[in-house]
Amino acid sequence: MIQENIALFDMDGVLVDYDRALRESLEKLRSPFEPSYDGVLHDDAPAYIRARSDLIRSEENWWANLPKFKLGFDIYNLVILLGMKQNLWGTRPGQKLPLHRSANHLRCPEFL
Numbered sequence: 789m790i791q792e793n794i795a796l797f798d799m800d801g802v803l804v805d806y807d808r809a810l811r812e813s814l815e816k817l818r819s820p821f822e823p824s825y826d827g828v829l830h831d832d833a834p835a836y837i838r839a840r841s842d843l844i845r846s847e848e849n850w851w852a853n854l855p856k857f858k859l860g861f862d863i864y865n866l867v868i869l870l871g872m873k874q875n876l877w878g879t880r881p882g883q884k885l886p887l888h889r890s891a892n893h894l895r896c897p898e899f900l
Contacts, residue, residue: 793872797864803876804854813844 800806810829817840818824825837833841844850867874 793870794875795864795867795872796875796877797860798877802857803860803864804856806854809850809854810841810844813850814840817844 797803807829814825814829814837825834827833827837829837829841831838864874
């Protein structure tokens with residue numbers, strides 16, 4: 789049996805700063821008369837925040853322009869130099885497929 793060395797990379801929070809970008813985008817949609825939302829940006833967020841987040845994430849260019857984490861890409865490039873296979877992840881185990889599933893494939897060649 790041939791064993792293959794594989795490195796798994798999570799896109800969000802490891803290679804790109806998803807949380808910061810989403811918070812900044814949400815802030816742009818916030819009315820000047822409503823308070824900023826500082827809570828967790830997951831399924832337990834208020835419905836209006838989830839709806840705005842879905843709207844933001846549905847824009848393909850938003851995904852392509854997420855800020856990169858230098859250390860994450862330094863490690864990714866080292867894995868390539870070591871000849872390991874890379875596997876990119878953009879969702880947590882058990883989570884429904886995110887809207888950006890296809891966008892990950894579109895943006896990865898630009899990053900890598």
